Amino acid sequence: MPLSGGNADRATMYRVTARDSDTGANAAAPPDAAARAIPERDVLPTVTMIGGGQLARMTHQASIALGECLRVLAASATDPAAQVSADVVIGSHDDLDDLRRAAAGAVALTFDHEGVPLEHLRALEAEGVAVRPPSAALVFAQDKRAMRVKLSELGLPVPDFADLAGDLGLARGRLVEFGERHGWNIVLKAVRGGYDGRGVWIVDNGPDALAVFDEQFNAGVDLIAEEKVQMRRELSAMIARSPFGQGGAWPVVETVQRRGQCAVVIAPAPELSAETAERAQEMSLRLASELGVVGVMAMELFETTDGELLVNELAMRPHNSGHWTMDGAVTSQFEQHLRAVLDYPLGDTAPRAEVTVMANILGAAQAPEMSMDERTHHLMARMPDARIHLYGKGERPDRKIGHVNIVGKPGEDVAAVRERAERAAHWMSDAEWTDGWDPHS
Ligand SMILES: Nc1ncnc2c1ncn2[C@@H]1O[C@H](COP(=O)(O)OP(=O)(O)O)[C@@H](O)[C@H]1O
């Protein structure tokens, strides 16, 4: 609806989103924020996402197609989602009043990260805000110990683990007992706050494990220990669930990690038996239903060398292992998340091709001299079918700044699609063709 003059009633249908400009808190908002008044929606009601990162940015992208503008609570106007949404609340996810401002008038509050304190979410729920997923479910994505305990109770397979909370001496004793039982093939993990491998220490001997434990204990970091799983590979079973109870599962994918961080996703996971894939999907759907999850959820899994599945962790938000769906599935994880939090019917999760490969564009150890603009230009010229997704983030070593999806052609084998996706992503990161190609030769 255009902002046409002469209709006084119209004015009431527009909401200026720089709501905090009078307090000065929104000083970073563009000067024309007031001019970017947003018409009241007549399609979807407002959804607020806490966090202004790439997941919110891509959820906003999906919301546009549905006639919607995602409202985001972002730390700064330069956050990836704040750059693109016209409905930005600048504030902190740690501040209850900021959360309240972001939630005001929205039908649902959801997340692009796990960082919001649970007590704030409980307070919002008590005030009638529809927190999706609800705090009672989200705790199991925030707290790796609570998740391990709950999944064990529910009979879901998890790696053997030990709780290292409490008294230093007793916890050290439990660590030594656990370490010796597993030949010191163990992993130490921060219970909260870890991501992309930060907060995970893979060790193979007692002195190293105790050194990590002591250091983290002194820094106030709560840890668990886990057996180091002998695995064939890592998988992810991504699903969505709506409050109505509808569930949908995408094909189970293989995730390839480098330096503790997801680098590549192959959809569907190659050579995964239909029986194992179904088991993974059922585990994920059943768990979401038991926990009352709303929205999308990724269940990260280890496929052991014996062919067993063990649950590694849960993410109750769009997830890196679902980025392939943007180009490789009928419904993307971002649109599905919106549908689920709005309690709308879910979209078709069928893949569009026999194989789709996603490769993350990570900041290089040393940012190349060639600009990102020029790299994009070259990639477009050489690989016209590469689907490029950039997040509007600066380059820093190993930082996720974008991803590339390659949707396989009929009959194209997985290795060839993967090679193309990784070649494209490496080019975008490093300005270097892994196959030695030189446009000038
Ligand atoms: N118990 C384990 N055994 C073997 N490898 C593990 C184990 N736990 C984690 N890892 C490796 O570390 C990565 C990151 O661990 P994860 O618990 O998923 O933390 P994050 O929150 O950083 O994703 C996993 O994807 C896997 O590659």
Ligand SMILES: [Mg+2]
């Ligand atoms: Mg993980």
